[in-house]
Amino acid sequence: MxxxxxxxxxxxxxxxxxxxxxxxxxxxxxxxxxxxxxxxxxxxxxxxxxxxxxxxxxxxxxxxxxxxxxxxxxxxxxxxxxxxxxxxxxxxxxxxxxxxxxDFTPFWDKINKVTPYLQPRSAPPEKERRQSPAEFKMIDDTSTCIMCGSCYSDCNVLEVDDNFLGPAALAKAQRFVGDSRDSKTLERVKQLSEYGGIWDCTHCAECVERCPKPAEPFYRIKEIMAVALEKGVHDNVGARHAISFVNSVKHSGSLNENKLPVESMGFFNIKGLLELVPVGLRMLLKRKVPPILHKSIENVQDVRRIFRKLNQ
Ligand code: SF4
Ligand code: SF4
Ligand code: FES
Incomplete structure (x- = not known):
């Protein structure tokens, strides 16, 4: 009972x-x-x-x-x-x-925003548009989404920002960003890199925990991020943040917390940089400012070796 x-x-x-x-x-x-x-x-x-x-x-x-x-x-x-x-x-x-x-209206509105259909490279062939097994594997997981809304329900960003596309729509977007037959990859990743898109995800992975299928949106979001960076779409705070983060760890083995916010905002983004000033002042007052001189960790060579292996 x-x-x-x-x-x-x-x-x-x-x-x-x-x-x-x-x-x-x-x-x-x-x-x-x-x-x-x-x-x-x-x-x-x-x-x-x-x-x-x-x-x-x-x-x-x-x-x-x-x-x-x-x-x-x-x-x-x-x-x-x-x-x-x-x-x-x-x-x-x-x-x-x-x-x-x-009411699922906002959920469906956001799915529609990512143009959830194939925009093919060529005129319709006589038979089907073929893919190799390896090409299909790129979209296999996300194709399993059943539009249940569980990820959307428990996404932490959506609780505070209605503008965020959300995990289900972003997983659906990867379905086409990763599709070898689609012709609009660049346009798609440009749109998905705007405010409310991939870079507004906070990487909490709650959507992976909640997804009942292998669609697991957070992993799909990371795949779109990788394609965006490969395609050179990094003129935005999120992408610059990721690049700065990686470069800092690659160089010194740890995060340079003084450089990260400035590089993320962009050196010529005066408005954005001015917005950082109050945060910097609060950190100063609370004595939370990291050391001005950023030192490499001991054995930084090991970290660099890992990066070299990854590059290979
Ligand atoms: S990983 Fe991103 S999309 Fe998924 S629940 Fe967290 S904030 Fe939302
Ligand atoms: S939880 Fe998984 S199956 Fe459900 S809508 Fe989100 S991605 Fe699709
Ligand atoms: S009733 Fe269809 S998924 Fe539960």
């Missing part, structure tokens, strides 16, 4: 959401979605959530279980019980519509 503590919301009846508890004896082998269905059928027919395939294929049953987004049909309920309770809430970063159903 477990308590299902479910976040309820029905704006037609009550403006504020609230939690309601249901007792349910979990049959062996039941998924969280099975239990939600039984609660709906036996206890409260008004309980609202989305579902379809019950097989982790359609992506529609994603909800927060014990605070983290997941597919309800993919989780064994018994394994999710904590202190005799399972907490169910709607996905985050999207507006709840009713109970566990949320």
């Amino acid at each position: 477990a308590t299902f503590k479910i976040k309820r919301y029905n704006p037609e009846k009550q403006a504020e959401p609230y939690y309601e508890e249901f007792q349910y004896d979990i049959p062996a082998g039941s998924t969280v979605l099975d239990c939600m269905n039984e609660i709906k059928w036996q206890q409260d027919g008004s309980l609202t959530f989305r579902m379809s395939c019950r097989s982790a294929i359609c992506g529609s049953c994603a909800v927060k279980v014990n605070g983290h987004a997941t597919l309800a049909c993919q989780k064994q309920a018994e394994n999710m019980v904590k202190n005799d309770t399972i907490v169910l809430e709607p996905l985050g970063n999207m507006k709840p519509l009713k109970d566990l159903a949320v």
Whole structure:
């Protein structure tokens, strides 16, 4: 027997959401979605959530279980019980519509922003556009995305910045950036390097934890970053930050924290550099300013050797 503590919301009846508890004896082998269905059928027919395939294929049953987004049909309920309770809430970063159903409009808007279709190099061939197995491997993982929204729900950047494209859209973008048959790679990485794109990801990797498929958006974002740098698209703070970081470690074995912000902003970006002044002053007052002279670490040769190996 477990308590299902479910976040309820029905704006037609009550403006504020609230939690309601249901007792349910979990049959062996039941998924969280099975239990939600039984609660709906036996206890409260008004309980609202989305579902379809019950097989982790359609992506529609994603909800927060014990605070983290997941597919309800993919989780064994018994394994999710904590202190005799399972907490169910709607996905985050999207507006709840009713109970566990949320408004996916911003999610789809952002998918549309990355031009989620092939813009081919040539006129349609007689048969299919062929790829080698190696070429297909570049887009294999991201092709597994089922658009469940779990990554979008738990992305830390989206909590504070609506403009961020988000993990699902960026994973979808890699699907075409990495496609050997697409003709717009440069245009795509230029657009994805703008504000709200790849460089605004904070590398927390929460989306990898939440993704039920091998799509794992953060790894796809890193792949787009690599293509952007290869294509010479680095006239932006994020790319300059990455390059400065790598150069500093390659040179001295550690991060030059005085140089990093200046190089990231760009030497001729006067406005950006002036914006750094208050931060610098606060660091000075709190005695957090790193030593002016940046020294190499002992055995820096070992670090340089690793870089040489990587380059090879
Ligand atoms: S790694 Fe980036 S995209 Fe993924 S959850 Fe963190 S901030 Fe969001
Ligand atoms: S990337 Fe993963 S978590 Fe995000 S929508 Fe696709 S399948 Fe769901
Ligand atoms: S019901 Fe389709 S993924 Fe869960």
